[in-house]
Amino acid sequence: MTNGQLARRLTLGDAVVxxxxxxxxxGIFSAFSPAAAAAGAGLxxxxxxxxxxxxxxxxxxxxxxxxxxxxxxxxxYGRERLGEWPGFLAGWSxxxxxxxxxxxxxxxxxxxxVPAAWVKPVAILAVAALTVVNTLGVTRTALVTRILVAVSLxxxxxxxxxxFTHTSGSASLPGVPITLYGVLQxxxxxxxxxxxxxxxxxMGEEVMDPSRTIPRAITTALAITLVVYALVAVSALHALxxxxxxxxxxxxxxVADATGAAWPGVVIAIGASAAALGALLAMIxxxxxxxxxxxxxxxxxSWLAPVHPRFRVPYRAELVLGLVxxxxxxxxxxxxxxxxxxxxxxLYYLVANASAWTQSRDHRRYPRFLAAAGAVGCVxxxxxxxxxxxxxxxxxxxxxxxxxxxxxxxxx
Numbered sequence: 001m002t003n004g005q006l007a008r009r010l011t012l013g014d015a016v017v018x019x020x021x022x023x024x025x026x027g028i029f030s031a032f033s034p035a036a037a038a039a040g041a042g043l044x045x046x047x048x049x050x051x052x053x054x055x056x057x058x059x060x061x062x063x064x065x066x067x068x069x070x071x072x073x074x075x076x077y078g079r080e081r082l083g084e085w086p087g088f089l090a091g092w093s094x095x096x097x098x099x100x101x102x103x104x105x106x107x108x109x110x111x112x113x114v115p116a117a118w119v120k121p122v123a124i125l126a127v128a129a130l131t132v133v134n135t136l137g138v139t140r141t142a143l144v145t146r147i148l149v150a151v152s153l154x155x156x157x158x159x160x161x162x163x164f165t166h167t168s169g170s171a172s173l174p175g176v177p178i179t180l181y182g183v184l185q186x187x188x189x190x191x192x193x194x195x196x197x198x199x200x201x202x203m204g205e206e207v208m209d210p211s212r213t214i215p216r217a218i219t220t221a222l223a224i225t226l227v228v229y230a231l232v233a234v235s236a237l238h239a240l241x242x243x244x245x246x247x248x249x250x251x252x253x254x255v256a257d258a259t260g261a262a263w264p265g266v267v268i269a270i271g272a273s274a275a276a277l278g279a280l281l282a283m284i285x286x287x288x289x290x291x292x293x294x295x296x297x298x299x300x301x302s303w304l305a306p307v308h309p310r311f312r313v314p315y316r317a318e319l320v321l322g323l324v325x326x327x328x329x330x331x332x333x334x335x336x337x338x339x340x341x342x343x344x345x346x347l348y349y350l351v352a353n354a355s356a357w358t359q360s361r362d363h364r365r366y367p368r369f370l371a372a373a374g375a376v377g378c379v380x381x382x383x384x385x386x387x388x389x390x391x392x393x394x395x396x397x398x399x400x401x402x403x404x405x406x407x408x409x410x411x412x
Contacts, residue, residue, distance in 0.1 A: 010207045012217055017146045019221030021278035022196020022286070024152050028229060029272040030108045030334060031193040032236055032251045039186035040175030040242035046186030047233050051226050053187070053381065054194035056374030057349040058222045059366040060356035062215035067363045069210030072293025073286075074352040079297075081355035085404075090351035091294045092400035095287055096393075097344020099321065101192065102127070102283045103328035104337035109276035111334070112250055112269045123329045130281045131322030134288065135308070135315045148278030155271015156232055158264055159252045163235025166258040168244055175242025184384035188346070191381055192338045193229065194222070195345045196279060196286075205289070215365060284318060284325075291317035298411075299404060339389030343382060347397070350378040 010018070035043040064077040075094065079087030106123035114122045133144055176182065207213050232252070236245055239255045248254040252272060256264035292314035295305035304317040328337070353375035357368065382390070 008206055008208050008210075010213075012208075012213045014146075015207055015213055015217035016221050017149055018282050018285075019196060019217055020224060021146075021149050022282040023194060023221065023225040024149060024156070024228060024275055024278070027190075027193025027195075027279070028156070028232055029112065029250070029252055029275060030104065031189050031338060032233060032245055033248050034338060035186035035189045036175065036237075036242050036246035036251075038176070038189065039182040040178050040246070041237060042178035042183045043186045043190070043242075043245075044233060044237070046183045047190050047229060049184070049187040049377070050190040050194055050381075051229070053191065053374055053377035054222060055226075056370045056377060057352060058218050060349075060353045060371045060374055062218040063359065063363060063365040064352065064356055065214040065218070066211040066365065067359065069207065069214065070205045070293070072290055074348055074355065075290055075293050075299075077355040078351045081358045082351065086351050086354070088294075088299050088404050089397070089401070090348050091290055091299060092404075093344040093347035093351075093397060094290050095294075095344075096396050096400070097341045097348060098283055098287045098290075099324055099328065100332070100337045100341040100344065101195070102280055102287070102321075102325045103332055104192075104334055104341060105276045105280040105283065106325065106329050107332075107334050107337065109273050109280065112253060112272035112276070120330060124326045126277060126280065127284075127322055127325045127329060130277065131284055131318055133281060134284050134318050135313055136311055144278075144281060148274040148281070152271050152275035152278060153228070155268050155274070156228060156252075158267045158271070159255050160231045160235045162259055162264050163232075163239040163255045166255075167239055168241075168254070168258040170244025170247075171239065171241035173241055173243035175246060181384060184380060185386070188342050188381040188385045189338055190229075191346065192342045194225065195342075195349075196282065284321060287321050288314045288318040291321065298407070336388070336392075339386050340392055343385055343389050343393030344396075346378045346382045347393075350375055350382075353378065 032043065035046055039046050061074070064074070064081075068076050068080060070076055072091065073094065075087050075091030077087075078090040103123075106127050107119060109126055110119040110123040207217075236251060236255050239258045240248065240251070244254065245251055250272070252268050253265055256268045291300055291304055292307070294300040295302055295314075295317065304314070304320065306316055307313065308315040353371045356364075356371040357375070
């Protein structure tokens, strides 16, 4: 085995598809329910807030990726622009947040695909299977993601048509009162659904012509996703109403049930399963690359750093990640995983925006105020998350920081 470089094999089309697969996944099929429970119909405002903050974060990530086209994403950017400790905070937050996201996506896949009694075992099997796919090479990851995204978009098209043309009995029921805190909390939940836009940045060492391809891929994938999410949110509220959407375990499945026919539910279940699998596949790849970057510098055990000589992937990092996600699936639920994931990912993008703020004019592709707006937005959404998610997130971040402090003391 080798500690060598990854191979540049991803085209612009591959990069856009990986971004879409990371966003049009478990989030759109699961995050609308907790968002509706927090804000009722105000989730539409929360969606706009989450989308704007995602856009700010995406522009920061895009211009940083163009300057530093290597694996690791904001872990690398934070180290280069702000110092080793902010870089570690970003990398650790990404790993813990996206590991929780992976568990949420696996659970969402199984929720739509099988009866309730089989959800956890099937979710674990899905994680194991996709971990193996990722270890066979990044081009296979892109190919499988392309297929899954196509199936997902077909299902979402059916959901939007059904949502705008049918209503259920719950559509007339009142939802929760709309408050500022509730809207901000819904934005925090919905940010979970957007947070895959910079996945390709963490894979910068495998993208062809990265300084040109990565910014275009990030902004293109985010723009497509914003349009899709807005259509799905409005149609779901039309079909179910705020109360019905808040109480639905599988919200788009509930939209399909409004027709009274079986086939829309089957199509949406297949699409939701494919979307969750696509997001999970891209997520495992992205976390593996960040873990690789951290292992190269010693911030994670160097045992995770080897790249497979044939498939050119960080196979040890991905196998360990798959095992951890399987454990999380066994012990967590969907709402808790979403809140915890949002906490970690928002801290990650806080460091990204701070890093982009320090870039020189030569490397800045977007107005500087977008980085400031993104940083403020991340802090606000973290503060609006459920208290349990904040406490758990702070605890795990503290463990990571303590680990690094002890390691540095031992090295000295």
